[in-house]
Amino acid sequence: MQKGPSSNPMTDNLVEIRDVYYSVGGRDIFKGLTLTVPRGKITAIMGPSGTGKTTLLRLITGQIQPTSGQVLVDGKEVSKLSRRDLYALRQRLGMLFQNGALLTDMTVFENVAFPLREHTDLPEELINHLVLTKLQTVGLRGAAKLMPHELSGGMARRVALARAMVRDPELLIYDEPFAGLDPISMGVVLRLLRKVNDALGITSMVVSHDVDEIAQVADISYILSGGKVVASGSPQALKADQSELVKQFMNGLPDGPVPFHYPAADYHSQLLS
Amino acid sequence: MRDFVSGLSSIVANIGAVALFLFRILGQVPQALLRFRLVVHQVHNAGALSLVIVMTCGLFVGMVLGLQGYDLLQRFGSESSLGTGAALALAKELGPVITALLFAGRAGTSLASEIGLMRATDQLVAMEIMAVDPFRRVVAPRFIGGVIAMPLLTMIFIAIGIFGVQLIGVQQLGVDQGTFWSQMRGSVDVDDIMQGLIKGVVFGIACSLIAVYEGYTAEPTAEGVGRATTRTVVNSAVLILILDYMITAVML
Amino acid sequence: MQQTRATEIVTGAFVLFGFAALFFLVTQITNKDFSVSNNGGYQLVANFENIGSLKVGAPVSMSGVTVGRVESIAYDQDAYKAVVRMHISSQYNRIPDDSDASIMTAGLLGGQYIGVTAGGSDKYFKDGGKFAVVQDALVLENLINQLVASFAGKKSDSAEESK
Numbered sequence: 001m002q003k004g005p006s007s008n009p010m011t012d013n014l015v016e017i018r019d020v021y022y023s024v025g026g027r028d029i030f031k032g033l034t035l036t037v038p039r040g041k042i043t044a045i046m047g048p049s050g051t052g053k054t055t056l057l058r059l060i061t062g063q064i065q066p067t068s069g070q071v072l073v074d075g076k077e078v079s080k081l082s083r084r085d086l087y088a089l090r091q092r093l094g095m096l097f098q099n100g101a102l103l104t105d106m107t108v109f110e111n112v113a114f115p116l117r118e119h120t121d122l123p124e125e126l127i128n129h130l131v132l133t134k135l136q137t138v139g140l141r142g143a144a145k146l147m148p149h150e151l152s153g154g155m156a157r158r159v160a161l162a163r164a165m166v167r168d169p170e171l172l173i174y175d176e177p178f179a180g181l182d183p184i185s186m187g188v189v190l191r192l193l194r195k196v197n198d199a200l201g202i203t204s205m206v207v208s209h210d211v212d213e214i215a216q217v218a219d220i221s222y223i224l225s226g227g228k229v230v231a232s233g234s235p236q237a238l239k240a241d242q243s244e245l246v247k248q249f250m251n252g253l254p255d256g257p258v259p260f261h262y263p264a265a266d267y268h269s270q271l272l273s
Numbered sequence: 274m275r276d277f278v279s280g281l282s283s284i285v286a287n288i289g290a291v292a293l294f295l296f297r298i299l300g301q302v303p304q305a306l307l308r309f310r311l312v313v314h315q316v317h318n319a320g321a322l323s324l325v326i327v328m329t330c331g332l333f334v335g336m337v338l339g340l341q342g343y344d345l346l347q348r349f350g351s352e353s354s355l356g357t358g359a360a361l362a363l364a365k366e367l368g369p370v371i372t373a374l375l376f377a378g379r380a381g382t383s384l385a386s387e388i389g390l391m392r393a394t395d396q397l398v399a400m401e402i403m404a405v406d407p408f409r410r411v412v413a414p415r416f417i418g419g420v421i422a423m424p425l426l427t428m429i430f431i432a433i434g435i436f437g438v439q440l441i442g443v444q445q446l447g448v449d450q451g452t453f454w455s456q457m458r459g460s461v462d463v464d465d466i467m468q469g470l471i472k473g474v475v476f477g478i479a480c481s482l483i484a485v486y487e488g489y490t491a492e493p494t495a496e497g498v499g500r501a502t503t504r505t506v507v508n509s510a511v512l513i514l515i516l517d518y519m520i521t522a523v524m525l
Numbered sequence: 526m527q528q529t530r531a532t533e534i535v536t537g538a539f540v541l542f543g544f545a546a547l548f549f550l551v552t553q554i555t556n557k558d559f560s561v562s563n564n565g566g567y568q569l570v571a572n573f574e575n576i577g578s579l580k581v582g583a584p585v586s587m588s589g590v591t592v593g594r595v596e597s598i599a600y601d602q603d604a605y606k607a608v609v610r611m612h613i614s615s616q617y618n619r620i621p622d623d624s625d626a627s628i629m630t631a632g633l634l635g636g637q638y639i640g641v642t643a644g645g646s647d648k649y650f651k652d653g654g655k656f657a658v659v660q661d662a663l664v665l666e667n668l669i670n671q672l673v674a675s676f677a678g679k680k681s682d683s684a685e686e687s688k
Contacts, residue, residue: 090404466551
């Protein structure tokens with residue numbers, strides 16, 4: 001597997017989105033979206049609510065197909081893969097869901113062991129070793145026997161991270177990993193994000209709108225709005241960006257290109273009628 | 274008129290979706306059976322946990338049948354036929370149908386809400402992303418569990434029911450024990466029991482299918498899961514009675 | 526996934542219970558006569574003009590005791606009769622070969638069966654033996670015709686008398 005700035009420019013980007021259009025239920029979600037996720041780095045996808053950040057992840061994992069355009073993962077077009085190849089591709093990536101999505105009828109240990117048990121024939125001692133190692137990385141080795149409903153939100157998310165990592169994927173995708181976390185848990189997740197990415201030499205994609213948190217770890221960020229990329233670059237570059245939309249987003253201004261008011265009739269005439 | 278047509282076409286589309294769902298499950302059944310542990314767990318869920326309700330209801334249905342049957346036959350002087358009448362009624366109709374309705378209420382709703390909750394908390398999606406087919410891991414074992422459990426529960430219901438009839442008829446109301454059993458033996462065929470068994474299998478397939486389908490296609494919200502559970506019971510009940518008529522008409 | 530051992534035991538017990546119920550129902554409730562069939566025995570034949578509603582599997586009884594079962598019913602196109610083959614249990618091997626076979630009805634509205642009345646011969650039926658004397662089933666239409674015919678007969682008799 002090629003790492004870092006490789007000799008083969010074709011596979012320099014693990015994920016490539018080329019001019020993707022996607023609409024569902026009459027609504028256009030993506031109108032010519034183009035972005036790349038470089039290997040070995042942490043890429044952040046940001047944007048106001050409803051711009052389809054989660055939809056983008058579903059396009060990458062092959063859950064949905066673009067109306068037009070290409071979604072390439074490691075050079076392969078996802079929408080053209082057979083079911084078996086798609087499943088093979090999915091085994092090379094790990095995804096951290098917003099609410100953890102742990103299987104509720106199993107212990108923490110069993111949850112992390114799940115991908116190993118389903119896809120490999122490893123002996124029990126080896127599974128034990130791998131699972132405990134991953135749990136140790138996220139700091140939850142002592143919680144191995146707990147059930148998911150006994151965990152706090154932050155702990156559940158860490159277990160989900162351990163599970164996503166257990167087969168040493170090439171791409172780790174985080175869907176809103178900071179949502180609803182207290183500052184301490186947030187700090188933990190941030191630290192893990194960076195540590196895991198660098199220590200394992202993998203590529204990470206983070207979908208989030210926690211601007212300040214993201215800025216601490218992302219190597220490159222994209223801001224999506226109106227179905228396309230409106231700004232991209234390092235967090236510092238974006239902070240200095242002067243365009244209205246980027247400024248509103250990065251500084252959390254209530255009104256601007258993304259309006260405060262939901263479209264409505266004229267205020268005076270509605271009050272007086 | 275247009276509403277009627279669109280309503281009708283949506284029902285037809287629904288039936289088609291359910292049929293496709295069934296084929297997809299059947300495709301996964303061979304592999305699901307290899308995960309024997311999972312299937313056993315589901316047979317336990319669907320069957321063993323329904324035992325208490327099935328046995329209790331079976332006993333009381335049998336007892337009521339004994340009472341009503343005696344009262345009715347007594348008017349024609351044919352109390353001695355109580356065993357025959359009750360056994361036939363239980364084996365061919367009451368057993369399979371009531372067991373199926375109980376099953377839909379207890380096990381069907383449990384299946385639907387389990388799967389629905391997994392849908393609502395993204396567990397099914399997470400499985401797909403982890404390249405595990407939820408049909409093989411979650412849906413098929415539960416379906417198989419239900420199909421195995423139903424005929425067994427039906428047989429248990431019928432047996433306990435006959436015991437209940439005997440309890441009232443012989444012990445309570447004084448029908449002669451020997452007459453009771455010999456009349457029954459004289460008129461009940463293996464075919465009659467087989468009818469009940471076949472109905473049990475068919476109802477098991479129908480109820481399990483509806484339960485897993487509603488759970489799998491539930492909207493991923495709290496109300497969605499609730500609605501799916503309600504639909505499971507209602508649709509199961511209707512389908513059971515329709516199938517009951519069809520099977521009876523064919524087999525009689 | 527926890528208590529798998531206990532779960533498996535309970536499930537196994539449940540499955541066994543279910544099969545036990547099935548077994549109980551089939552053996553105790555039905556009239557599957559395990560003693561008569563499949564233990565050797567021999568076959569007897571009877572030809573009837575009309576078998577009424579006799580069915581395969583109906584009992585063959587002597588003095589009210591079931592000694593065999595109807596094995597098959599066919600139609601002979603040459604003799605224009607119904608050919609009924611019966612399987613007789615091997616323990617009843619001393620049926621006189623001049624006994625007759627009649628189609629009787631159990632109870633008022635019950636199913637039909639074959640009643641065999643013993644004859645006086647001291648030779649016994651062997652395998653493949655054929656009943657010489659048979660009594661067909663009573664068919665309602667024939668009975669009515671007979672009744673009408675006998676009334677008509679009485680009428681013409683009394684008409685003759687009164688002449």
